[in-house]
Amino acid sequence: QVQLVESGGGLVQPGGSLRLSCAASGGTFSNYAMGWFRQAPGKERDIVAAINWSGGVTYYAAFVKGRFTISRDNAQNTVYLQMSSLKPEDTAVYYCAARPGVGLATKTALYDYWGQGTQVTVSS
Secondary structure (H helix, E strand, O other): OEEEEEOOOEEOOOOOEEEEEEEEEEEOHHHHHEEEEEOOOOOOOOOEEEEOOOOEEEEOOOOOOOOOOEEEEEOOOEEEEEOOOOHHOEEEEEEEEEEEEEOOOOOHOOOOOOOOOOOEEOOO
């Protein structure tokens, strides 16, 4: 059983930056591909970015490409989401998720473990 704890959310002005972290415990971190998702009120949970077990392969949703960067540190059992040039439409609860195996995935149903989420609010 893998436990995931996100941190780093908060209130930021448009154009600003935040770095989200997701600390994993309870499993061998490098055995899992990881993903970041987000969910705004009244909307579905969408993929933001995903990363394979080694960090060598990444995926980004079109709406964040060029602004967000996903990375992982297997020695620290942590995955990160560096967010820059934030827009009001990026406001959402951001979740990290883990799926067993080495390959990344973009669908929520393919992830077995989820964190509790961290709120990101982009507003002036």
